[in-house]
Amino acid sequence: MKVLLGLWLSVFACGTAAAADRLPKSMLGRWASDPAACAERSSEAGMKVEARTVWFYEQSQSVRRIARLKDGTLRVSGHSEDLDGRAWSSITMKQLGPDRLLVQEQVFHRCPPALGGAARPAR
Secondary structure, X not given: OHHHHHHXXXXXXXXXXXXXXXXXHHHXXXXXXXXXXXXXXXXXXXXXXXXXXXXXXXXXXXXOEEEEOOOXXXXXXXXXXXXXXXXXXXXXXXXXXXXXXXXXXXXXXXXXXXXXXXXXXXX
């Protein structure tokens, strides 16, 4: 009985640890593939990064698991939702500097705080 309870607790603890992955604070905030698009709230070029969700124009990516690759890239896995429905998927994200973020193969620029972007993180 103790063995079964211990095994169940181990499985439960592992499941909650994987579900608790969050994106780093340095990535949070509003971003745009074109800095001029920061002024447009519903621009197709915009993206909002939260600790547990990445929001694109008509799509979102939940953050359920994060794997760090050798080059510092994060592979973010979770559910992708768009107009066609919901499916398990992954995206890659890599911080290129305090104001540049590579998502898949697209470079995004941090939006200024006055336009809804997050302040640059303290070093």
